[in-house]
Amino acid sequence: MTNVLVLPLLVPLLTAVVLIFFRESLVIQRLLSVLAAAGSAAAGIYLLLRVQSEGIVRLDFGGWEPPYGILFVGDSFALLLVSAASVVTALILIFAFSTIGERFEKMYVYPLMLFLLAGVNGSFLTGDIFNLFVCFEVMLLASYALLVLGGRKVQLQEAFTYVTINVLASWFFLLGIAYLYGAAGTLNMAHLAVRVADSGHDPILTVISLIFLIVFSLKAGLLLYFWLPGSYSAPPAAVAALFGALLTKVGIYAMIRLFTLVFTGAPGLTGSIIAVMAGLTLIGGSIGALSSRDIRQIISYNVVIAVGFILVGLAAGNEAALSGSIYYVLHDMVVKAMLFLAGGLMITLTGKTKIGEMSGLLRNYPALGWLFFAAMLSLTGIPPFSGFIGKVLLGEGLIGAEMYVLLTLAFASSLFVLYSLLRIFLNCFMGESIIGPEEQTPLRKRTLLPVAILGVLTLAIGIGADWLAPFVNDAAAGLADPNVYIEAVLGSGGTADR
């Protein structure tokens, strides 16, 4: 038992509520919001270190023991994601301070971002599937508000699709939970794992698992990603970066958690469905990234490609592939935030959104150009950046699982990522400069600082992969052997009385 486990949810939530009372005071808003995100990151990292020596920690709310109460479970996988999400949010907040504008700041943009972080962290930590639904909703409600904030026509248009799709998906989620409760009689994830394994993988449970697959595919953008590129390119850069870095990752997390812990029994069926979906996502995302000319669209399609890439690891399902996926999720959070911020800066600095409309920006903003270049290398998987290690491990895992088609698709998609981003770099940063040094919009250092820090982070994850390895290996081992998680929640005797 440790109350620290609830802090990554509680600190952003409480701060967001307090900030509602300080609507007019921008200094307090900025200071408290960045402190809250940093505090939640600190709690995440502290727990991550503690889990290495003590094993999985859990907190039973109100002292109600599992499987009866709701609980938070902190294992390495969840805590790695909590730490990364909080750090990225803190940096995006710093970026927002100098770019988002006073009108947004007075419309509760920081409290909403913190609500979103609270929902994301709660989803990572919870050990109860209904609580997962609630945390999803907290996150989604905040994202609805963030998407329409500003009220431009395109935002409202995209919000309509986004809200409809997500309400529908949430309804299916609720339906799936009801079916699952009817079939297994519990909502605690560890208890569910035991019951599902005991039932000898009843076909009805396989059907229910397919409902969850559809739900999380909609949320993560696995194959069902048609809503994603539009809605991620509508809001301002800071909000889009938050969406691109965090939202799909929660769907990915839920899918990995559920299909490694609870629905492990029918890998022949769900495993191959996920494999096909991931493959198609890689193809569709690549086509999208190559065919659009709008910078924001290209970057959004890169999110889709990453989703496919990460879930290829789940389809393979062995430990090497899973640790590759974990590395890649962490890497992708950092580098997608960086890419969205850099792309957003290009658009705000020039006032243009399409590839052919800008040129020679490298002369005007050299630092921004090279940061974009670094993000591109990292996404392609060039060492020493962070994309490399994840891709290597995933490749190993796929060879181990003898999935050569997926292997080809996954690595071919890296080339398309490289090509789509190189097209932006060559067209927009290289070439003749159209804006003279006098007439260019100045780029302030503190706007660029968070992007630079994200750049340093992606380099650090790449170089410090050895240092990160014990955490990732522990997380992957926990995913590969669900009994560790089950015992931590129900106790070693808990599995006896089923």
Add this chain to the structure above:
Amino acid sequence: MKINDVILQTVTKIVVFIILTFGVELFISGHHDPGGGFSGGLVLASALLLLYMTYDIETVHKGIPFDFKKIAGLGVFLAIAGSMVPMLFNEMFLTQKKGEFQLPIFGATELSMELLFEAGVALTVVGVVVTILLTISEDVN
């Protein structure tokens, strides 16, 4: 065209108090019986809704000069902060304690920590419902 709503106004003046009392009753009985912060809060909000419909927004606002967004915020704050109190005593988050207290008018009363949480829920419900209704009515104008 001005509608004659003398009957509505007169009835509202009395009925609002009945609704408010019922809301409080629901809120307090919630610990052991059906009711609680959510349903109590909804009933309280419906009394306010009746006021807003009978009189206009400005008149009611003169009598109840609160920003309902802040009331909702206060409610969430109360619920979270109340649940955090056990953490100070090294108990698990959301742990509830109760005790018997001698109160002046009510006599021996059982009071539970949960009251704080439920009060937070009630305030949030009132704040959110009224904010939604006011936002919609602003749109029409």
